[in-house]
Amino acid sequence: MLMRALSCLVFLAATPLAAQQTGTLADIRQDLAVLSVEVQRLKTELSTTGGSSVGVSGSTLDRLTAIESELQRLTGKTEELEFRINRVVQDGTTQIGNLEFRVCELEPGCDIGNVGMPAPLGGGETTAVNPAPKPQTGPQLAVGEEADFRRAQEALAEGDFRSAAEKFAAFRQTYPGSPLEPEALLGQGKALDGEGDIREAARSYLAAYSNYPDSAVAPEALMRLGASLGDLGKIPEACVTLAEVEGRYPASQAVAEARDAMAALGCQ
Structure with a gap:
């Protein structure tokens, strides 16, 4: 079972970068979720108590490290895309507000x-357009x-x-x-x-x-x-x-x- 899990993880980690980079934000989130589940499953099997007929070699740990590195990469890519989307929404919405002000001046x-x-822009809630800071322990700057x-x-x-x-x-x-x-x-x-x-x-x-x-x-x-x-x-x-x-x-x-x-x- 462990070897099947490792084979699946290695296949996911070895997916061509070009295919990942052309995916949508939803695709990246899906990849991230799949990798997270698989790496947690692998960690559980590695930490199982009792005897085992399978020896954990250094290559297994190397593969686990590579998978965790891929998770970090996908997380960073998701945050980068979210940041870019937020900026487009904020700038566009602000420009619309300015145009409405100018139109109102003329009417x-x-x-x-x-x-x-x-x-x-794009509908939905305004969380992508800079909500006011919440009075908790101070805004994250x-x-x-x-x-x-x-x-x-x-x-x-x-x-x-x-x-x-x-x-x-x-x-x-x-x-x-x-x-x-x-x-x-x-x-x-x-x-x-x-x-x-x-x-x-x-x-x-x-x-x-x-x-x-x-x-x-x-x-x-x-x-x-x-x-x-x-x-x-x-x-x-x-x-x-x-x-x-x-x-x-x-x-x-x-x-x-x-x-x-x-x-x-x-x-x-």
Whole structure:
């Protein structure tokens, strides 16, 4: 039985790489599942107690090592494909959101505050489009991710708006799907605001709010979006958007700022 299992495993491990590379993500997952089952079965037989008529030679262990190496390769390939798919979905969905914002700007009577989050490309749930970080033991960050984000924040705090905007943009490109994406969008909007690019700042605020309505920065992003619309001369839209802050986030500190902005704009 052991030799039959080993023969099956060697056959799977020796499958031509070209055939594996041309497989779909589902094919790779299936190969991974098959190899996992077989290697666990082999390990069980190798660790069986009692007498055995089969001697475990060094070649058997070498084959087991090769199979485990193949498992690691397939796992890495799966993660690579998932990362690429996630990035396409995120970038495409963000572009759709920006286009919806531009269309709403051109349509009379369009309420930008109700544009909402666009459906992710390909349908399904939004897990592939960067969910907001969960308040557990802290978000899982890539090496250097927190340091890069901190440098962008420092540039913003020092009033170096151009550098801050570039750093936040570079951060989002370098770490797609980051748990810090909502904060990066908000920071990028503030930096663009500081440079006087109100329209692009409004787009960043809109993306931070519409893509992450449940994040900690969503109330401030919505408030700043309303204020930016006021700066662009879209007073009715600004008033509606600012009023949404209290309606959607009544316990947020951004409510007081939204009220002040509404008073300054003469909202009724």
